[in-house]
Amino acid sequence: MSGSTITIDALGLTKVYGSGNAEVVAMRDVSFTLSSGEVVALLGPSGAGKSTLLTVVGLINTLTSGKLTIGNDLVTDGPIAKVDLRSYRRRFIGYVLQKANLIPFLTALENVQLALEINDVPARTARARALELLQYLGVDHRVDNLPHMLSGGEQQRVAVARALANRPRLVLADEPTAALDSVRGRQVMELFRSVAHEHGTTVLVATHDHRALDVFDRILEMEDGVLQSDHRNSEKAG
Amino acid sequence: MNLAVRDIRHNLSRFSLTAVGIGMLLMIVMGMGGIYRGLIEEATLLVDKIGADLWVVQYGTRGPFAEISRIPRNLEDRLRAVPGVRQARAFATYAVQREFRDKPLRMQVQGLSWPDDKGEWLPLIAGRRLGAAHYEMIADKILGLQLGDRLTLGKNHFTVVGITSGMSSMAGDGLAFFTLLDALEIQYDYSGEAVRLERKARRSRLARIDIGNTLPTFLERTELPSASLPAIARPPVSAVLVQLEPGADRDAVLATLSGWTDVSVFTRDGQKELLLKGVVDRARRQLGLFRALLIIISAVIMALILYTLTLEKLHDIAMLKLIGARNSVILSLILQQALLLGLLGYLFAFYLGQWVFPRFPRRVVIMQDDLLFLALIVAAISVLSSALGIWKAMRVEPNEVVS
Structure with missing residues (x-):
């Protein structure tokens, strides 16, 4: 792990929905940096702005103001995108959501392979890499099963494999353990940590689940759209 | 990775049923085109097969296929005298409906100028041509008659000596070929009572004028058959068919005959054009409109199906984005998926049509050009009908999968 390389540099991120009397400030002047290999928890009650922050950093929601830099690239300056967002998402960002959201007509292997193929990885290489990932995540015995044949934990591990397929700089996870029991939930969190530490991937996880907080290197806490605290995790395990 | 095929594989039964439904619609579109082609073929069949260079018909009419045409049979002799004419043969055509084996039998009678025309040009599938001046007939297989069957028409019995295939009239009735004399006898057959009444009428007409009273032998002759009365014309025929000498100048013969003020003359192509423009045109337009409507309906149904299939995948599409x-x-x-749906529907329509169309009561002719044209239309409506689904898919935002 190398903690010195800045992966994300967020400066004054603000998101406002609507206008006039209907204006809602979802996120106000949020600034932070994330380094490569860091596993960061984003905490806060419902409506605190966690999901808004994730969608903005994940390049699927536009900023009202502020600047977001990923690596050396200024990605968005206020509402103006400075790069092709979809291409950027494809190459540099992985997503794990509350539900696995696997494509229902593709097998576990194909779901992972697809993420690679849409990033122009040749089919044979994509298949080998997908198999390797599923093996790493312990679901290689389910490669030919469709999503509905998998358990919730298995589905989520396939979703993690898909998120990691293109060796992204950043993995964003929104309540990834909400649908899992505590054991499975912890397994997923530990998985994030090992991936981050082994591959230098930055992982930002929005979560309510305080049972596995020891997994994280850092904790960001939000409330009412404002970043209240940003501190190293004192409860961090081993 | 082909997502379309994998999605179809996942929803195979629903996709197959949809393709079958589209295929049935397309089969009707295909069939409509085939019925129209069949109409044209039936309309022009006889004109093509009979091989006459010129058709001489009643003055001012468009010939026996368009309307009633009556010309004297002796016109044959006048035509034979025209330079460049090799053969002139009288021709009669009309429809009759009779009972045969307790079932209605409707046929288009064709009178051939035997022995000049024994039906050598007919596509026989069984039996032989007309071999005698009377009491023989050749029937198309669509009439359901067998070789050796005997039909009573008028006061005579006719034996089926030959069976043709694919010979039907514009109305879809099977053609039946007789010698011209037999055909006229069937057409102008009167009952005994009608003949007696006609003879009585002749006597009464003669009695009212001087000639009947001054020449009593006239009154005696009223009892003779019509054919024996010089003053009474022989039954007219529908047309006289002219064949030219090899190398004869058709336009010159046409110019000569056009100068005759008691007949009208058409070339073979002219007669066909009259048939197509006059008789078949309305049916063509009607079928054409019906086809257009069916194509539009198919496109709308395909669009709705593809739109629904896309709606069901919106979440997945958002995830892909x-x-x-x-x-x-x-x-x-x-x-x-749209093109595959169109292709499967088209193939289903084609193969089902191969089985269904021959069972239609009227001829359905599927031509290569029509098949190609329909394939292009299906491809076009597949693309067009996917537009609505594509439009919806393009509007999906990736953050919809997060919410």
Whole structure:
């Protein structure tokens, strides 16, 4: 792990929905940096702005103001995108959501392979890499099963494999353990940590689940759209 | 990775049923085109097969296929005297409906100028041509008659000596070929009572004028058959068919005959054009409109089906966008499914049609050009009908998968 390389540099991120009397400030002047290999928890009650922050950093929601830099690239300056967002998402960002959201007509292997193929990885290489990932995540015995044949934990591990397929700089996870029991939930969190530490991937996880907080290197806490605290995790395990 | 095929594989039964439904619609479109082609073929069949260079018909009429045409049979002799004419043969045509084996039998009678025309040009599938001046007939297989069957028409019995295939009239009735004399006898057959009444009328007409009273032998002759009365014309025929000498100048013969003020003359192509423009045209337009409507209906149904299939996949499409899939990936998913639906529907229509169309009561002619044209239309409506689904898919935002 190398903690010195800045992966994300967020400066004054603000998101406002609507206008006039209907204006809602979802996120106000949020600034932070994330380094490569860091596993960061984003905490806060419902409506605190966690999901808004994730969608903005994940390049699927536009900023009202502020600047977001990923690596050396200024990605968005206020509402103006400075790069092709979809291409950027494809190459540099992985997503794990509350539900696995696997494509229902593709097998576990194909779901992972697809993420690679849409990033122009040749089919044979994509298949080998997908198999390797599923093996790493312990679901290689389910490669030919469709999503509905998998358990919730298995589905989520396939979703993690898909998120990691293109060796992204950043993995964003929104309540990834909400649908899992505590054991499975912890397994997923530990998985994030090992991936981050082994591959230098930055992982930002929005979560309510305080049972596995020891997994994280850092904790960001939000409330009412404002970043209240940003501190190293004192409860961090081993 | 082909997403379209994998999605279809996942929803195979529903996709197959949809393709079958589209296929049935397309089969009707195909069939409509075939019925129209069949109409044209039936309309022009006789004109093509009989091989006459010129058709001489009643003055001012458009010939026996368009309206009633009556010309004297002796016109044959006048035509034979025209330079360049090799053969002139009288021709009669009319429809009759009789009972045969307790079932209605409707046929288009054709009178051939035997022995000049024994039906050598007919496509026989069984039996032989007309071998005698009377009491023989050749029937098309659509009439359901067998070789050796005996039909009573008028006061005579006719034996089926030959069976043709594919010879039907514009109305779809099977053609039946007789010698011209027999055909006229069937057409002008009167009952005994009608003959007696006619003879009585002749006597009464003669009695009212001087000639009947001054020449009593006239009154005696009223009892003779019509053919024996010089003052009474022999039954007219529908047309006289002219064949020219090899190398004869058709336009010169046409110019000569056009100068005759008691007949009208048409070339073979002219007669066909009259048939197509006059008789078949309305049916053509009607079928054409019906086809157009069916194509529009097929397109609308396909569009709705593809739209529904896309709606069901919106969440997956949002996910694809989230992980960075290009628009081309999503577009090809929908477009390939649309084209595959069209292709499967088309193939189903084609193969089902091969089985169904020959069972239609009237001729359905499926031509290569029509099949190709329909294939292009199906491809076009597949693309068009996917537009609505593509439009919807393009509007999906990737953050919809997060919410």
